[in-house]
Amino acid sequence: MRYYALLREIVSASVEEFEADSCYASVGDVLRAVVLRHPELEELVSSGRVLVISGGSVVTNAEHRLDLCSDPRVDLVPPSAGGGGTYEARLVQGRTVDAREFLESLLSRLDPEAGAVALFFGVVKGRVEDSRVEELRYEYHAEYTERALERIASEASRSEGVKHVAVYHSVGSFRPGDTVFAVGVVGRGRREAIRTLAEVVERAKHEAAIWKIERRDDGAFWVLGDGERVPARSKGPPQ
Numbered sequence: 001m002r003y004y005a006l007l008r009e010i011v012s013a014s015v016e017e018f019e020a021d022s023c024y025a026s027v028g029d030v031l032r033a034v035v036l037r038h039p040e041l042e043e044l045v046s047s048g049r050v051l052v053i054s055g056g057s058v059v060t061n062a063e064h065r066l067d068l069c070s071d072p073r074v075d076l077v078p079p080s081a082g083g084g085g086t087y088e089a090r091l092v093q094g095r096t097v098d099a100r101e102f103l104e105s106l107l108s109r110l111d112p113e114a115g116a117v118a119l120f121f122g123v124v125k126g127r128v129e130d131s132r133v134e135e136l137r138y139e140y141h142a143e144y145t146e147r148a149l150e151r152i153a154s155e156a157s158r159s160e161g162v163k164h165v166a167v168y169h170s171v172g173s174f175r176p177g178d179t180v181f182a183v184g185v186v187g188r189g190r191r192e193a194i195r196t197l198a199e200v201v202e203r204a205k206h207e208a209a210i211w212k213i214e215r216r217d218d219g220a221f222w223v224l225g226d227g228e229r230v231p232a233r234s235k236g237p238p239q
Contacts, residue, residue: 001034004077007050011038023069027052028062030074044078048086051077085157085186087165089149091140094172097121097182102168106184109164114186118193120201122181124174128229131216138171138180141209145171148208156185156200161192167204 001016008014018033030052035042044050052059053075054066066074086109099121106117124136149167157165163186170180183200187193204210212223213232221229 001030002073002075004075006078007041007044007076010040010044020068023067024065025068026062027054027059027064027066030066031062034076049078053077085159085162085164087150087153087157087167089146089153089167090169091146091149092168092170095170096174096178096180097168097170099179099182102166102182102184106164106166106186109166109186111163113188114163116187116190116193118185118187118190118197120181120183120197121179124176124178124180126176128214128216131218133176133214133216135173135175135215136178136180137173137213137215138169139211139213140171145209149204152200152203152207156196156203159192159196161188162196163187165196165200167200169204169208169210171210 001018003011003014003016016037018030018037031045031050035045041050054073055071059066068074088105103119106119110117124133126133149169153165153167156162164184165186166182166184168182170178174180181204183197183204185193185197185200187196214221214223214229220232222232223229
């Protein structure tokens with residue numbers, strides 16, 4: 001285990017050796033082992049402000065299994081000086097975003113330095129171009145979409161003055177009035193929070209590989225943008 005910057009000072013060491021029971025250990029297991037040896041790191045680890053680097057990449061999934069026999073080196077680093085926020089990204093399968101749950105999770109991230117919370121909720125429209133919307137269905141890329149949302153949230157969380165970023169997006173079929181997209185930002189001040197919120201909303205809409213087909217009383221349309229729709233060849237996408 002190699003420690004950097006603040007972590008090196010806290011544990012009073014640059015490098016330590018740990019014994020592993022097997023070649024494979026999850027990121028969560030590694031962090032628990034470190035906290036067991038260095039309880040003074042528990043607060044930083046539990047708040048998500050300790051990053052694990054393995055194989056040259058930051059690993060954020062606590063369940064990710066590291067191959068310690070192939071590459072025994074694990075680096076622990078604090079967030080970079082540009083920003084030290086945490087993040088959460090979630091693809092919600094077949095159900096709407098629970099606005100209360102989302103807000104409660106976001107407010108739980110408040111700390112004494114936080115001075116603003118900015119929120120955006122995307123809701124299925126009931127009327128478009130004087131036509132009544134009956135259903136909106138979201139499709140996504142199975143291997144790419146969730147990783148893209150995580151990347152967007154992670155990058156935004158490193159912006160100066162940002163404490164936490166959360167992005168939830170529903171996929172499946174929904175009705176008018178359903179909440180299907182939520183972005184929240186906790187920041188030190190309103191400018192940082194509002195600026196980051198707008199950036200994340202636009203990036204998620206353009207980079208996450210999520211597509212939607214709108215079924216209306218005048219036909220079905222693929223939505224390519226807020227004002228651009230292309231008639232679908234069938235009544236809806238494959239089920």
